[in-house]
Structure formats: structure tokens, C-alpha cells
Amino acid sequence: MKITLLAFGIVKDIFKAPQLEIDCEVADAGALKQMLADKYPELKKLAHYMVAVNNEYATDTTAIKEGDEIAIIPPVSGG
Amino acid sequence: MKITLLAFGIVKDIFKAPQLEIDCEVADAGALKQMLADKYPELKKLAHYMVAVNNEYATDTTAIKEGDEIAIIPPVSGG
């Protein structure tokens, strides 16, 4: 399936783009994180990073399907 | 000796004056409180009251001498 990943903060630098269109078969956020970590080893150097699906933080078992708004979220630092 | 007592809050109502000139022999703040409680029984109904000598809260053993600025301070309620 085709999914769009929104990137923020340092993830934008790692992806070298504010969003990424990818074609892949991942059932859940955990599988997506694994796939991304393989493709972008810089992600593994972060303190941590989260996946958000449709504006909610996902756990590894959160399902991903075509059309979802998926974001890759590095450590937040608002305030 | 002659001393002047400054009264604040409800103590002003009890003394019926913002300040009181009295002629008495009291060695310390404890003795003063006792004398005042006898003369103004309404003071005993307060949650508590303090004596301040020269802008500092006094303990019962704080000495009192002529010329001191003495204030009778009911429960505070600023803020």
C-alpha cells in the first residue's frame, strides 16, 4: 500500500523532506518503525521516536492502513 | 511607663481606636498580652493575636521599653 509519512523536527532532516511517500506492506506501527530504522539508521541514534496515526500516538500494535495520516515524531521540546 | 499600642484589623474594633496610649508596668510582651486580655476580654475570643515590637513579631519574653513601637496584630489575612 501507499502511505504518506509526515516528518517533524530532526526527522525532517533525517528524511531530508517534510513528508515521504512510501510503498510498503506494514501491518502496524511497530513494523513501520522497524522498516524505517533499517532504511534510516540515523533514527536509531535518537533518544526515541514515536509514530502517530491520525493524530494519536500509536503503540507498536496500532494498525496502519492506506489513507491514515501517519507522522514520525522525535522527542518533543515545546514550552 | 507610657507606651503607645497600634491596633489593626479587628483589634481596632476591640480597642475602639487605631491606637491606644497606656500607662503600665510590663516587662515583656507576655505580660502585655496578659494585661490586655484582662482589660479587653474580646481579645481572648480571637483565633490568636500577636504583639510586634519595633516591626518584629515578639515572643512572650521579648522585652518592652518606653519608646518602642508596639502593635497588636490579630490573625493576618492578606493575599
Next chain:
Amino acid sequence: MIDIQLQNEAVDIAACIEWVRTPTSGGVDVFIGTVRDTTKGKKVLALDFEAYAAMALSEMKKIADEVITKWPVDRILIHHRIGKLSVGEVPVVIAVSAAHRDAAFDACRYAIDTLKKTVPIFKKEIFEDGEVWVSAHP
């Protein structure tokens, strides 16, 4: 730095906050006391504050000095108003700036808690049917 005031005129909240901000501060905590319209379910018309001015200033200064000693804060300001205040008006503003917010929060809360215990300021609640000196009786 410390700024302590006891005043008849309205406290200028924006100016208080402006005064505590410094380039080394990462955060400011501000407490703003406001006159409530009820107390223990009874409608309040106004509060009338009086102070033993000289001692109130000296006790407020003690609080600020203690705050500066106990917490790594940049500036602390305590402005207290006296006189008759209507519902919604502001009797007190305490503002504290610090490099890190924990110190600002802790210091500001300590300052208002201590002010309410030690500073000789006295308020009378004015109701439709009478007046009561707050906390005077058990």
C-alpha cells in the same frame, strides 16, 4: 533582584511580569490573587484591606530575601494593594523568574503561602448584611 510594594492604586499585572523577565530566565511563574464573589456560599460585595504598612513591607521583604536564598531565582516581585476592592479586582501579584521553571513555581507558591501567614495585612469581607474580619475568630 527584589521589588516589594504596598499600594493604594491597582496593581499593573503586565508591568509586574515585564519587570521580572530577564535574558537568563527560562520561565516566570505569576500568582494573581483576585476578589471572589462568594465566601462559604455567601455573596461578597467587596474586600477592604488594611496593612500595618512598615511591618508589612519588612515581612514581604523577608519573604523575598528568603526566596532568593532558597531557590535559584532571577527576580521576585510582590505587589500588594490595600483599600476597598470589588469582585474581580486584584489584591496581590507575586511574580518570580528563574532559569528553570521548578524554582519559579516553588518560590512563587512559597511566597504567597508565607505572605498569607506572616504579613500583617488584614481584610474585611463586606456582605450585603454586614462585615467580617477574615480569620479573626476560630
Next chain:
Amino acid sequence: MIDIQLQNEAVDIAACIEWVRTPTSGGVDVFIGTVRDTTKGKKVLALDFEAYAAMALSEMKKIADEVITKWPVDRILIHHRIGKLSVGEVPVVIAVSAAHRDAAFDACRYAIDTLKKTVPIFKKEIFEDGEVWVSAHP
């Protein structure tokens, strides 16, 4: 009542405080984040904030909703700024009004502590010799 905003323009601190004040409030606690001139001993020129806007708003609203549930507060406001801010400028204002000050203090502190953990806003520190995304690396 809740007021949440994510904005490019400067946060109007006085208007924020005015909005939370109500006749039932006895106190307001306000936290004002400010851009510090140094971090870990290094001179900071500016901070650049970006947000995942839709989710940041929804996470800020969650915090406000939770505060309203957990503490007896009257109103809570959270205004966060994005874009490039110089030293002394204000990235965030959180204001909470309540009948009693303990609730205002606890709720305001909880809100800023939680915002810094959960709201997808990201800041880059801009130094004379480069830029660093804050907290990105261990």
C-alpha cells in the same frame, strides 16, 4: 472553559490573564515560558519552534480537559507560539484560574510539565556556530 491556541504572532500575556479571570476565582496562576540566552553554558541566539499543528492542538486540548477533570479550576488557557523567537520572547503562556490557589498552582504546573512531554512541538536552538534540535539525542 478552555482556550487553546497555536500561533505565529506574539502571545498577549495580559489578554491571556484577563480571559481566565472570573468572579468565582480567588486566584490565577500563570506560567510564562521565556527564551533564555544560554543553554548548558552556550550562548543562544534564538529558538525556532515548529509544530505538528493538528496533533499539537489535540494534545493541548487533552491536557486542558484532563486538568478540568482533575482539579476544581474555573478556566485554563494554553497559548503556544511557533516560529523563530529571540532571547526574552515568549513561546508559551499557561494560565489557570480557580476558587482556591492550590488548584490553580497544581493544575498550571501539571499542564506545563505534561505539555513538555506529550505535545508535538519541536525546538531548534540556534547558536553562533550552528543549530541543534533540543532533546533529539540522548
